Amino acid sequence: MKKSLSLILTVALLLVFAVFALGSGDSDSTTVEKDGSKSTKAASADERTEINIGETLNANDFKITYDSAEKWTSSNQFIQPGDGKQFIRLHFTISNETKSDQYIGMTDFECYADGEKCDMSIYGDDTLSFDKLSSGRKISGYVYYEVPVSASDIEVEYETSFWTDKKAYFIVKL
Numbered sequence: 001m002k003k004s005l006s007l008i009l010t011v012a013l014l015l016v017f018a019v020f021a022l023g024s025g026d027s028d029s030t031t032v033e034k035d036g037s038k039s040t041k042a043a044s045a046d047e048r049t050e051i052n053i054g055e056t057l058n059a060n061d062f063k064i065t066y067d068s069a070e071k072w073t074s075s076n077q078f079i080q081p082g083d084g085k086q087f088i089r090l091h092f093t094i095s096n097e098t099k100s101d102q103y104i105g106m107t108d109f110e111c112y113a114d115g116e117k118c119d120m121s122i123y124g125d126d127t128l129s130f131d132k133l134s135s136g137r138k139i140s141g142y143v144y145y146e147v148p149v150s151a152s153d154i155e156v157e158y159e160t161s162f163w164t165d166k167k168a169y170f171i172v173k174l
Contacts (some may be wrong), residue, residue: 031058049168059160063100066089069172086149093140096133105130106143113151
């Protein structure tokens with residue numbers, strides 16, 4: 001009797017987990033907006049979702065607008081890039097489109113220059129902090145990276161789906 005009850009509970013938990021995974025807010029598509037118009041890009045293993053400056057990514061319960069990308073120079077003599085490197089910063093505006101509080105911030109992004117992972121740098125009041133964002137609210141700020149001066153292909157990744165590891169790529173053109 002105890003074994004069959006245990007088996008039933010195990011199967012029920014697996015079914016609940018499967019329903020949750022299939023019915024979660026993550027979808028197999030992302031939407032990119034530019035100048036108020038929307039275009040949906042179906043997610044597949046070989047297709048990349050690329051976002052350029054001025055576009056908005058709708059994914060993972062957030063609207064992430066890619067406002068700008070630029071080279072950045074620190075006025076602090078102790079905060080300087082390493083030899084052959086430069087600082088860049090990207091500005092994002094993010095809104096929580098869910099009915100509950102969500103966490104998001106600079107640590108949700110990863111930078112790659114010519115395929116090599118770059119270090120994130122943290123600087124000050126204008127940095128996109130990692131924080132809880134209330135339903136329907138916005139946050140904005142910069143994400144800083146140290147990249148090689150010679151890099152020709154710089155992109156910043158954002159994971160759009162926890163379940164599928166699908167990513168969107170913010171293209172950096174300096």
